[in-house]
Amino acid sequence: MTLKNNRFLRALRRDPVDCTPVWLMRQxxxxxxxxxxxRKAAGSFLAMxxxxxxxxxxxxxxxxxxPLDAAILFSDILTVxxxxxxxxxxxxxxxxKFERPLRSPADIARLAVPDMETDLRYVMDAVRTIRxxxxxxxxxxxxxxxxxxxxxxMVEGGxxxxxxxxxxxxxxxxxxxxxxxxxxxxxxxxxxxxxxAAGAQALQxxxxxxxxxxxAMYREFSLPYxxxxxxxxxxxxxxxxxxxxxxxxxxxxxxxxGADAIGVDWTVTLEDAARRNQGRVALxxxxxxxxxxxxxxxxxxxxxxxxxxxxxxxxxSRDGHVFNLGHGLSPDMNPEHVAALVDEVHAYxxx
Ligand code: CP3
Numbered sequence: 345m346t347l348k349n350n351r352f353l354r355a356l357r358r359d360p361v362d363c364t365p366v367w368l369m370r371q372x373x374x375x376x377x378x379x380x381x382x383r384k385a386a387g388s389f390l391a392m393x394x395x396x397x398x399x400x401x402x403x404x405x406x407x408x409x410x411p412l413d414a415a416i417l418f419s420d421i422l423t424v425x426x427x428x429x430x431x432x433x434x435x436x437x438x439x440x441k442f443e444r445p446l447r448s449p450a451d452i453a454r455l456a457v458p459d460m461e462t463d464l465r466y467v468m469d470a471v472r473t474i475r476x477x478x479x480x481x482x483x484x485x486x487x488x489x490x491x492x493x494x495x496x497x498m499v500e501g502g503x504x505x506x507x508x509x510x511x512x513x514x515x516x517x518x519x520x521x522x523x524x525x526x527x528x529x530x531x532x533x534x535x536x537x538x539x540x541a542a543g544a545q546a547l548q549x550x551x552x553x554x555x556x557x558x559x560a561m562y563r564e565f566s567l568p569y570x571x572x573x574x575x576x577x578x579x580x581x582x583x584x585x586x587x588x589x590x591x592x593x594x595x596x597x598x599x600x601x602g603a604d605a606i607g608v609d610w611t612v613t614l615e616d617a618a619r620r621n622q623g624r625v626a627l628x629x630x631x632x633x634x635x636x637x638x639x640x641x642x643x644x645x646x647x648x649x650x651x652x653x654x655x656x657x658x659x660x661s662r663d664g665h666v667f668n669l670g671h672g673l674s675p676d677m678n679p680e681h682v683a684a685l686v687d688e689v690h691a692y693x694x695x
């Protein structure tokens with residue numbers, strides 16, 4: 345299938361493009377009134393994610409408003425542990441929770457890789473539905489959580505301020521921790537491969553909590569599993585993006601991991617990241633989402649600075665850059681500011 349707009353996939357291959365592509369993490373979400381209306385009608389976030397037609401509708405909402413260069417599947421990273429039997433639910437204002445978190449090495453030993461076309465069929469059906477509805481307009485991104493980030497929620501039973509339980513497990517029961525990460529990695533690889541088979545045209549891994557680890561623990565408990573995912577999913581035509589919050593200290597290892605692109609947050613300049621990269625992979629990022637609280641002119645100035653920072657570190661060329669935020673949009677952000685961001689990326693980077 346030929347895409348009408350393939351600048352996102354071209355940039356991920358570091359091929360020349362007419363202007364820098366842009367998509368935004370959590371581009372479908374509560375900051376959009378049409379999302380809030382769909383969510384109200386569906387009853388809950390999980391009901392939306394588990395109904396392919398609704399997941400498709402919500403995926404397309406931001407694309408109707410803004411000329412974004414990619415769609416991202418509307419789902420969640422916690423669908424995989426849910427399918428492994430942990431029982432995902434959401435408490436209003438408290439975020440995700442599990443009914444049956446992992447509390448012992450015996451709980452970990454019992455885990456099995458779920459079947460993608462039965463246990464996670466609703467995700468694959470959503471991918472197929474979205475691909476059909478996109479009709480080649482822009483590419484569709486599939487995604488998963490990283491093994492470490494999924495293990496964080498599986499062991500804690502929800503979000504945490506200090507991730508004490510999962511770090512204690514890593515310290516006190518390292519063999520059980522590696523068994524958990526290894527099983528989850530098998531599940532993540534099968535999950536992403538199934539999304540690809542269903543039609544996903546790029547794959548992103550969210551290592552949201554890798555940055556809470558010390559460098560030594562990151563190198564033991566997150567990086568090797570990310571690298572295995574990148575290696576085992578390597579193909580010529582469906583690129584793999586590894587996004588990590590707080591991954592700046594580990595960029596040299598990530599550039600050599602086998603991934604096609606690395607997503608970075610705003611704690612590193614793109615100039616510095618691009619210099620260290622030396623053209624090996626594409627870079628995605630990295631505007632601080634809080635910059636969207638600025639007025640539209642301020643947002644535009646921040647966008648230009650981000651684009652120029654990348655070019656300064658990449659020998660003056662804007663190629664090999666996918667514009668994004670350094671993390672997701674928040675519910676209180678103004679869609680008009682998002683419109684200014686997307687417009688400025690395209691206008692200012694026009695070759
Ligand atoms: O980026 C996109 O537009 C695609 C959709 C997407 C969602 N979650 C939708 C969602 C993606 C890629 C995710 C990934 C995800 N989920 C991550 C990794 C990315 C990141 O933000 O670092 C994490 C850590 C989760 C776990 C999770 N799910 C959290 C912390 C929350 C927020 C809970 C809350 O009450 O704020 C969710 C729920 C969730 N996932 C929402 C959305 C739009 C909000 C649900 C709602 O409508 O109430």
